[in-house]
Amino acid sequence: MKYEGSCHCGLVAFEVEGELTQVTACNCSICSRKGALLWGVKPDQFRLKTSSEKLATYTFGNQRIEHRFCPKCGVHTFAEGILSGNRMVVVNANCLEAVELSSLPLRHFDGRSL
Known part of the structure; x- marks a missing residue:
């Protein structure tokens, strides 16, 4: 499935293709502050x-x-x-x-231990 994504103001836009079956919450110093829910994909x-x-x-x-x-609205879109x-x-x-993220399983990742 193909998904469209963007920051709040729309300056940063992207698309990603794949099966979104779960999201990850990481507790490392940056992810915990951003509150992002993560989905890892291959670059292609x-x-x-x-x-x-x-x-x-x-x-x-x-x-x-x-x-x-x-740089305009400050939203972290990807890494x-x-x-x-x-x-x-x-x-x-x-x-x-x-995407209704609350319907997806949430995996916790201990990034602080890395």
């Missing part, structure tokens, strides 16, 4: 519809993950990098259109 399942020059990026720690967000040895894109499922 994700298409950024906005020019990458319009994105703001935040990295921290070992700087293997680039957290992407809108990309190497996770468990694989290149991944992790979408903030709260930014997806027409």
Whole structure:
């Protein structure tokens, strides 16, 4: 299934294709503050519809993950990098259109332990 997503103001827009069967809540220092619900996909399942020059990026720690967000409204839309040895894109499922997240199973991930 193909999903459309964006930040609040619409400056950052993307689409992602796959089966959204669960979302993940991570308790690491950044995810717990953002309150994002995460869905990880392979890079070929994700298409950024906005020019990458319009994105703001935040990295921290070992700087293997680039957290992407809108410089205008501040909404974190996705992150990309190497996770468990694989290149991944992790979408903030709260930014997806027409998805009832409360109907999906919620997996908790202990990111503080990494």
